[in-house]
Amino acid sequence: MHNKIDRLFSHLWQDYLIITPSAKKVHDLLEGYESKHLGKTSKLVNDHIALRTFNIEKINLDKLAAHFLALGYTEQGQYEFVEKKLRAKHFEHTDDTHPKVFISELIVEDMPFDVQQIILKMTDNISDDAAAQDNFLYSGTHWQVSPQEYDVLAAHSEYAAWMSVWGFRANHFTVSLNHMGHFQSLAQINTLLKSEGFILNSSGGEIKGGPEVLLAQSSTMADKIEVQFTNCKKLVPSCFYEFAQRYKMPTGKLYQGFVAASADKIFESTNI
Ligand code: OOG
Numbered sequence: 001m002h003n004k005i006d007r008l009f010s011h012l013w014q015d016y017l018i019i020t021p022s023a024k025k026v027h028d029l030l031e032g033y034e035s036k037h038l039g040k041t042s043k044l045v046n047d048h049i050a051l052r053t054f055n056i057e058k059i060n061l062d063k064l065a066a067h068f069l070a071l072g073y074t075e076q077g078q079y080e081f082v083e084k085k086l087r088a089k090h091f092e093h094t095d096d097t098h099p100k101v102f103i104s105e106l107i108v109e110d111m112p113f114d115v116q117q118i119i120l121k122m123t124d125n126i127s128d129d130a131a132a133q134d135n136f137l138y139s140g141t142h143w144q145v146s147p148q149e150y151d152v153l154a155a156h157s158e159y160a161a162w163m164s165v166w167g168f169r170a171n172h173f174t175v176s177l178n179h180m181g182h183f184q185s186l187a188q189i190n191t192l193l194k195s196e197g198f199i200l201n202s203s204g205g206e207i208k209g210g211p212e213v214l215l216a217q218s219s220t221m222a223d224k225i226e227v228q229f230t231n232c233k234k235l236v237p238s239c240f241y242e243f244a245q246r247y248k249m250p251t252g253k254l255y256q257g258f259v260a261a262s263a264d265k266i267f268e269s270t271n272i
């Protein structure tokens, strides 16, 4: 079971790094500081990863979640993003060394008709059993869109546009500050990353949340990657890297949930 989980996250990580070169740089930079602090090789710990999809039956949130439920994860929270027409759930494993998983889905019927048409065309040829395949969670797109279609999607939902280019894969990994030794705050990480030239998501402030909501988060802006569309190339946002600090609840345990108001801003790390 644990090997299977490690293998899945390793596939997701490798797939994510291919289109997120900045994440590899940030990862190695932070790990370098941590190793120096410890006096030996140190590994970063992931707080969570996130996946995206459409609420179309054969590929919906629950179909993605099934892979994690089969590995011993359970649903622990539900979230709504009315403005962005998104719903999300988060999943945790009983063994808390495994990252949490945040899965969202776009409510397609709440999109304008032309957006719905493009999404239905994209997903029409996916077979009913595709989402059950072992590699589905890092299978990328199962379709191609034109640059015009991408622009229509982006005008109404940056999330839909992101899905049209990147499909099924980890949208971000998140470093757990609670497991770090050298870094004491997100502000310290943010300062370092900015001095190294990385761009942070400043929507809603560089640090979203804080002790008062038991979770503080910051993230880079997604890398811009050249993508082949049906008839031309275009630079589009790929994936980003997140940093999270969790605080203790009155019970003394660290809060493990998400904060909808902060998540709403984290989604914008893939804005164009
Ligand atoms: C998920 C955004 C929310 C968090 O940690 O609050 C999130 C996404 O961008 O797909 O990851």
Ligand code: NI
Residues within 6 Å of the ligand: 048, 049, 050, 102, 172, 174, 242, 266
């Ligand atoms: Ni996140």
